[in-house]
Amino acid sequence: MDRIVERCAGLDVGKAIVVATVRVPGSDGGRHQEARTFATTTAGLLALADWLGSYGVTLVGMESTSVYWKPIFYVSKTGSSAGC
Numbered sequence: 001m002d003r004i005v006e007r008c009a010g011l012d013v014g015k016a017i018v019v020a021t022v023r024v025p026g027s028d029g030g031r032h033q034e035a036r037t038f039a040t041t042t043a044g045l046l047a048l049a050d051w052l053g054s055y056g057v058t059l060v061g062m063e064s065t066s067v068y069w070k071p072i073f074y075v076s077k078t079g080s081s082a083g084c
Helices: 042-054 070-076
Strands: 008-013 017-025 031-039 059-064
Touching: 017 042, 031 042, 042 070
Parallel strands: 008 059
Antiparallel strands: 008 017, 017 031
16 A cells, blocks of 8 residues: 555544554654654644654644634644644
8 A cells, every 4th residue: 555644643522532643654663653642632632733743744634523623723723733
C-alpha cells in the first residue's frame, strides 16, 4: 500500500481529555506510532499543538462527541506551534 501522508495524527476528543496518536517515519525505515493523553484545558490543548508540531504532523483527523472538537479547532487557527 502506498503511503499518502508521511506525518499524521488521529484525535479522539472527549469532554475532559483528548487521546492523540501520531504516525511518522521511524528510524528503521518503518513507521513510528506514539499515543498521549492531553487535558482539554487551554494549557492542555496548547501542549497538544506543540507535541504535534514536534513531530511535524501535517494532517490530523478528529473523532468527537458533541461540540468538544471546537476548542481544538480554535487553537489550531490561532497560530500555535502546530496546525491541527
